[in-house]
Amino acid sequence: MPAETRKGPGHSTGGFPRVLSPTLLWTGGCLDIRYQGDVVHAHASAYLVLGRDKTMLIDTGSPNNWATIEKDVEQFLEGRPLDYVFCTHVEFPHAGLFPHWLRKYPGCVALGELRDYPLYYPEHADQMRNVQAGDSIDLGDRRMVVLPPIWRDLAETLWLFDTTERTLFVSDAFAYLHYHKNGECDRLTSEQPLPDLRMVQFFNERALFWTQHTDVTRTFADIDEMISELEPRLIATAHGGVIDVFDKMIPHVKDGMIVKPDMQGTGL
Amino acid sequence: MSGVALHRDLPTAAEFTPVLEVSGKGIFAVGDVVPASGCYHLTKHLEEGYIPCQGYVFKSEGAALVMDSGLGLHRDTVAVGLASLLTADLKRKSFLASRWEPDAIINLPMVVERLGIRDVYAIGELNPLDFFTGLEEAAAHASLGIADEKLNLTSIMPGDVLEVGSLRLEVLRTSLRLLLTNWFYEQTTETLFCADSWCLLAALERPELVRRAPRPEEITPAAIERALMSKFDWLVGADPSKLIEDLNRLQSDKRIARLCPTLGGIIEGEEAVTEVFEATRAALATLSRMSRGPVLENFDWGLCRP
Numbered sequence: 001m002p003a004e005t006r007k008g009p010g011h012s013t014g015g016f017p018r019v020l021s022p023t024l025l026w027t028g029g030c031l032d033i034r035y036q037g038d039v040v041h042a043h044a045s046a047y048l049v050l051g052r053d054k055t056m057l058i059d060t061g062s063p064n065n066w067a068t069i070e071k072d073v074e075q076f077l078e079g080r081p082l083d084y085v086f087c088t089h090v091e092f093p094h095a096g097l098f099p100h101w102l103r104k105y106p107g108c109v110a111l112g113e114l115r116d117y118p119l120y121y122p123e124h125a126d127q128m129r130n131v132q133a134g135d136s137i138d139l140g141d142r143r144m145v146v147l148p149p150i151w152r153d154l155a156e157t158l159w160l161f162d163t164t165e166r167t168l169f170v171s172d173a174f175a176y177l178h179y180h181k182n183g184e185c186d187r188l189t190s191e192q193p194l195p196d197l198r199m200v201q202f203f204n205e206r207a208l209f210w211t212q213h214t215d216v217t218r219t220f221a222d223i224d225e226m227i228s229e230l231e232p233r234l235i236a237t238a239h240g241g242v243i244d245v246f247d248k249m250i251p252h253v254k255d256g257m258i259v260k261p262d263m264q265g266t267g268l
Numbered sequence: 269m270s271g272v273a274l275h276r277d278l279p280t281a282a283e284f285t286p287v288l289e290v291s292g293k294g295i296f297a298v299g300d301v302v303p304a305s306g307c308y309h310l311t312k313h314l315e316e317g318y319i320p321c322q323g324y325v326f327k328s329e330g331a332a333l334v335m336d337s338g339l340g341l342h343r344d345t346v347a348v349g350l351a352s353l354l355t356a357d358l359k360r361k362s363f364l365a366s367r368w369e370p371d372a373i374i375n376l377p378m379v380v381e382r383l384g385i386r387d388v389y390a391i392g393e394l395n396p397l398d399f400f401t402g403l404e405e406a407a408a409h410a411s412l413g414i415a416d417e418k419l420n421l422t423s424i425m426p427g428d429v430l431e432v433g434s435l436r437l438e439v440l441r442t443s444l445r446l447l448l449t450n451w452f453y454e455q456t457t458e459t460l461f462c463a464d465s466w467c468l469l470a471a472l473e474r475p476e477l478v479r480r481a482p483r484p485e486e487i488t489p490a491a492i493e494r495a496l497m498s499k500f501d502w503l504v505g506a507d508p509s510k511l512i513e514d515l516n517r518l519q520s521d522k523r524i525a526r527l528c529p530t531l532g533g534i535i536e537g538e539e540a541v542t543e544v545f546e547a548t549r550a551a552l553a554t555l556s557r558m559s560r561g562p563v564l565e566n567f568d569w570g571l572c573r574p
Contacts, residue, residue: 064399090370091447092370093399096399096400116310134568134571136571147567148564148567155309155498163572206392206448209446210506213443213507213511214507229572
């Protein structure tokens with residue numbers, strides 16, 4: 001990783017990783033998705049936070065990106081160990097590299113709602129610690145506060161908030177597809193037009209299936225309260241670009257969650 | 269930093285049989301059990317006994333299909349069970365992922381490496397082979413002398429029928445789900461493979477895979493509500509009309525002699541299946557009338573100040 005990008009916020013290069021601040025790295029990769037006869041991409045992102053005393057990776061990244069994520073994390077750590085892996089939930093794009101990180105960093109502790117993880121990764125049961133909403137993890141110069149998720153699929157999903165950098169990590173929420181060919185992978189929302197509403201809908205149909213059968217507007221007061229109370233600087237989603245402007249993006253995401261397009265022919 | 273250690277000594281059965289015949293026509297459950305006392309998220313509604321966790325094998329006329337592969341905790345047991353069925357005389361072996369979740373496919377690398385399976389069927393737009401590293405290497409290392417190490421992925425859609433010898437596995441759409449999921453109906457045995465729905469039966473006396481008629485108290489609407497809430501808590505306050513319509517259509521279109529879930533015992537008997545469907549409709553209606561609990565009630569935002 002070039003020294004000049006390591007020391008400060010980096011600019012978009014069209015691909016991962018991107019340094020969002022001297023202590024926050026955005027890494028990961030993309031999954032190919034078939035969408036209306038074309039191949040588009042869905043982010044599968046992970047974020048590395050360098051606290052003064054401890055480091056934390058939020059979500060593990062997807063296994064098909066292991067080689068690049070491993071290198072990105074090693075370079076950003078600059079010889080420090082990875083102390084924590086926070087798993088928002090157990091789907092493969094979020095937790096598929098769980099055993100890899102725990103093998104690579106034997107002192108690393110996995111955090112999350114991990115009650116079922118010993119069923120999948122019994123060899124790492126000793127490295128698992130269960131946390132719940134309201135708990136916080138002290139990284140030295142900041143706390144990572146565990147939050148209840150407003151929009152999620154698996155019930156054991158947890159969100160996270162960095163009290164110093166005010167980054168809100170929201171897992172599957174605020175997700176949308178993107179076209180790789182235009183070099184959109186590492187753009188912040190301030191650096192690109194609003195995503196195509198259909199790209200937002202597509203993701204919600206799959207990741208947040210319940211939006212098809214519920215009145216999703218009933219959740220909007222909760223998300224508004226959370227944003228109002230936290231005043232995040234960034235919203236770091238697992239499956240979309242990092243959000244740094246909210247006035248247009250949040251209403252746009254809400255719109256994408258409301259519309260229920262015809263599902264015929266999609267295989268779903 | 270608060271947090272509760274999760275290491276626990278999980279009991280294993282000394283004399284456990286990992287294979288259970290589902291039908292005389294070549295369908296088998298392969299898996300192991302977890303104790304209900306383990307308080308796992310997915311099975312928290314069952315409080316007593318041992319909860320079967322299984323995949324299924326379809327074996328007929330020299331062909332075999334493995335549907336899902338059990339839990340990582342049970343990897344070695346599942347490998348033994350699968351190896352006993354996937355014998356050397358088989359001309360074709362394949363794997364079907366009903367869902368992309370770890371309780372369905374966490375052992376896919378083991379299936380590739382130890383059993384030499386190369387053909388994988390999967391649903392939807394993602395490639396499940398992307399969820400594991402080293403699958404190609406695992407294929408290469410398999411000591412079965414297979415020249416072609418490449419894994420072959422075939423996408424399937426609702427309405428497709430997979431033929432395994434004389435068995436016919438129809439791919440079904442379902443709306444009773446959380447993540448991308450398909451159900452499957454085996455036409456010759458009238459068996460419905462229902463993925464992560466209907467985890468209702470435990471082995472009550474000893475650790476074993478189970479296929480039986482349910483006791484009445486196991487399939488009441490209240491029991492099914494609790495089971496649905498373990499995975500599908502989005503049903504609270506949801507509009508159940510589409511889900512009930514889908515269940516009605518399925519029940520009218522197909523005779524169903526048994527239900528085969530990923531978690532929980534196999535529910536045997538057409539009459540029992542009818543009762544389960546009826547109780548499920550009642551449970552869905554009840555859940556729809558409930559209100560979603562407040563997510564942020566009493567959350568102390570002061571925790572998030574610097």
